[in-house]
Amino acid sequence: MSTVEAAPPRGTPVVELTGITKRFPGVVANSDVNLTVRAGEVHAICGENGAGKSTLMKILYGMQQPDEGTIAVNGRTLRLRNPQDAIRAGIGMVHQHFMLADNLTVRENVLLGAEGLHGIGRAAGARIAELAERTGLHVHPDTLMERLGVADRQRVEIVKVLYRGARIVILDEPTAVLVPQEVDALFETVRDMRRHGFTFLFISHKLDEVRAIADRVTVIRRGTTVGTVDPKEVTSRELAEMMVGSELPSPGARESTVTSREVLRVRGLRLVAEGSERAVLDDVTFTVHAGEVLGIAGVEGNGQTELVETIMGMRRATGGTVELVTDGTAHDLTRLGTLARREAGIGYIPEDRTRHGLLLTKPLWTNRILGHQTRPPVARGPLLDLAGARADTRRIVEDYDVRTPGIEVPAAALSGGNQQKLVVGRELAGDPVLLIAAHPTRGVDVGAQALIWERIRRARAEGLAVLLVSADLDELIGLSDTIRVMLRGRLVSEADPATVTPEDLGCAMTGTAPADATEDES
Known part of the structure; x- marks a missing residue:
């Protein structure tokens, strides 16, 4: 017998963020952000890298705490001190970089850390099978994760959050590594789950996809909400102008x-x-x-x-x-x-900038040296030219619009897009x-x-x-x-x-x- 979770009436506010402000040293990531998400909708969040989307979602998922503002879930004001609090409130998050163990099976990945919900026996297996069918995951639960493709891995991540009772699902850049047919299959899964009362927050840079899947779109620019629109009433160009002030x-x-x-x-x-x-x-x-x-x-x-x-x-x-x-x-x-x-x-822009492209704890000018430590302008003969490295980092920051308080901040302080612009500028700097x-x-x-x-x-x-x-x-x-x-x-x-x-x-x-x-x- 299928388990049917109780869902709030469609259109009822299930997430209400009011006046959310989050400050970090030298930067305000979120400033008086307001967001209302309704039951049974796909609500897209769009904005530039560094606009504050990730920070806002981390606050909703309990990974960070707001300095000001309130969070209400299903009409109750809550303090989400950690992801466990968010999970108990019915919120789940599927991260862009999957958090799965390749040497474990599908079943083991889903159960890991949630053994107390349905045990590890027949009841757990039945629940996993039900959720797998709902999400279109047609693989045996004893299959090793390393044998699955990207699309099935993503479905396992969705099964994981649903298994923990999520009715509100945050999807962070879910189509980044999917081919068009896999995107279509994901969207069909999302639409089917939406019909069953699930609510999605959809984080994406792909505006055509946002317009195809979202019921409403909230745009964030430089840490604050610009507005919420119906994607059927705007073009991709208009959304881009809301985000960055220029056409797509x-x-x-x-x-x-x-x-x-x-x-x-x-x-x-x-x-x-x-x-x-x-x-x-x-x-x-x-x-x-x-x-x-x-x-x-x-x-x-x-x-x-x-x-x-x-x-x-x-x-x-x-x-x-x-x-x-x-x-x-x-x-x-x-x-x-x-x-x-x-x-x-050879210049090299790696696919994983945080693993092979940057030293996140080191300042930007140190990262300018990486891979170029034997050549001008960051080297003079056998010695490093630290003044040259700093000067050329300032040039890259200006030429590539790297938004940063200065070149002494660690690379980890930059948004993903600004980190990438720094890497591209560095790799093209050596001709x-x-x-x-x-x-x-x-x-x-x-x-x-x-x-x-x-x-x-x-x-x-x-x-x-x-x-x-x-x-x-x-x-x-x-x-x-x-x-x-x-x-x-x-x-x-x-x-x-x-x-x-x-x-x-x-x-x-x-x-x-x-x-x-x-x-x-x-």
């Missing part, structure tokens, strides 16, 4: 700047996973020319990360070669370390001949996205070769001169950005045929 940017770069001069040659690259005989990369061959953006499309987990890290020397190739061509001379990088590859002329850009605008707002796109376009026009890996298909199509699709560690097809659609790319990435092709074959 386009990554389009149709004018060709591709030359015949080869810069990166990858030949027969092979990588076998450590401790196994499985090839993570298998006979990968391609060339990137000066003035060209070569885009790599693929569902996460199909070898893109390993490809980038092998080219950067963070992994040792099992076979094949990596060559960088400078001044007409080919340099074999296959056995060189990461620093030597950087010194040869590289090749830029490897892995998800360069993941998790950034439309303003930061527009700036990063423009800087990549500008560098491309000046002859920079770019290897672009991205889960944003519009970004891939808009910025790339050629797109190659990676599936199970191999480059399986090539697409022309001028004619390909996101749906076509999604089919190629998942190894399925387009709907019209299937119909023709039948």
Whole structure:
């Protein structure tokens, strides 16, 4: 028998944030924020990086405490001192970066920390099965998490919060790593759950998706609420203007700047996973020319990360070669370390800036030095030039609109978008001949996205070769001169950005045929 939770009448206010203010040293993250969320709706929260969205959601989830203001849930004013208080109030949060243990099963991940709710036996299994059906998670509960794709992992996260009794679900950038078909499936799940009385707070930078799924949209700019609108009555451009005061940017770069001069040659690259005989990369061959953006499309987990890290020397190739061509001379990088590859002329925007791009506890000028410690303007001969590092950091802060109280603050004090702009500015500062850009605008707002796109376009026009890996298909199509699709560690097809659609790319990435092709074959 299915368990049906009691739901408040549709349209009843279930979350009311009034006058929320949160201050940190040197910055006011939230200033007199007001937000009302109704039962049974999908309420989107939009705003630039650093606008205060994340802080506001952390306050609602009990991870941080407001300095001023009140929180009411289902008509009761509450003090949410920690996430456990929020969970008891019926609030759950699905974080952008999944909090799952790969070496545990689906069942174990769901039960972890919640063993007291339904035990660990038959009742727990029945409840997990019911919630799995509701969210479209069609995998056996004893399946190891490491065997699941991104979309199923996300469903497990949703099952986890529902298992703990959440009726109000915060989704933080839920589509960041999904292909279009997976986004459609997620939205269908959300719509179905909404019909059953669940309420969603949907945090996203993708305005077209916000307009497709949300019942109402609240825009936050510079820490305060600008307004709440009906997405059916506004365009994406109007939402962008509310967020950043400018129209929605386009990554389009149709004018060709591709030359015949080869810069990166990858030949027969092979990588076998450590401790196994499985090839993570298998006979990968391609060339990137000066003035060209070569885009790599693929569902996460199909070898893109390993490809980038092998080219950067963070992994040792099992076979094949990596060559960088400078001044007409080919340099074999296959056995060189990461620093030597950087010194040869490679700039690198990592997919995880907090793990591989920044020292979060160190000041911005120290982060300017990372990976460039042997070259001007941050080095003079064998010695670091600290004055030069500080001066160039100030230049990057100004040129890339990095919003910060100063260059002495730690990188952790910046919003994600401002951290990313600092990384992009640093990597383009050294005049590289090749830029490897892995998800360069993941998790950034439309303003930061527009700036990063423009800087990549500008560098491309000046002859920079770019290897672009991205889960944003519009970004891939808009910025790339050629797109190659990676599936199970191999480059399986090539697409022309001028004619390909996101749906076509999604089919190629998942190894399925387009709907019209299937119909023709039948």
